[in-house]
Amino acid sequence: MKNNFFLRSALSVILLMHSVVSIFSGDVNDFGRLYLDTVGFSPFGLYLAWAVKLIHLFSVFLIWSDRYVKAVSVCHIFILVFGIYFVHWQNGWYVVGGGTNGIEFNILLICCFLQLIFTGKKGSGSS
Structure with missing residues (x-):
């Protein structure tokens, strides 16, 4: 079994759903043009969103x-850090409950990716 199997599984599902759904719904285009371009990334907002x-x-x-x-x-x-800064910070901590669209989910994901970094293969540049 791979190291961090459950963590990799959860992150993979989250990343897959977060990308595929917004690509097929067209939300990625709206986010690039209607949000990123308006907060200072114009004319690259659409390209940044797709990236x-x-x-x-x-x-x-x-x-x-x-x-x-x-x-x-x-x-x-x-x-995720840039997402916190540009999108979520002004909404506070909570994603739901005490508020909406806050930073708590991003913080959790950052910790998950840190776990992958610090429990990866030792001495391998490709891990």
């Missing part, structure tokens, strides 16, 4: 093939 979604999608395969897991984790931590 994030494609990183999510391809990361699933890299995590399961046990390749570049540390690099994938660092990329996602970077994406």
Whole structure:
């Protein structure tokens, strides 16, 4: 069994659903044009949104093939930190309950990716 099997499984499902659903619904385009472009990323908002979604999608395969897991984790931590800063911070902590669209889920995901970084293969640059 792979190291961190359950963690990899959960992250893979989250990344897959977060990318595939927004790609097929067209939400990725709206996020790029209607949000990212308006907060200062114009004219690159659409490209940035697609880059994030494609990183999510391809990361699933890299995590399961046990390749570049540390690099994938660092990329996602970077994406999540920027997501906290630009999207979630003003909404507080809670995703649901005490508020909406807050940072708690991003913090949990960051900790999950940190776990993958620090429990990966020792001495291997490709993990």
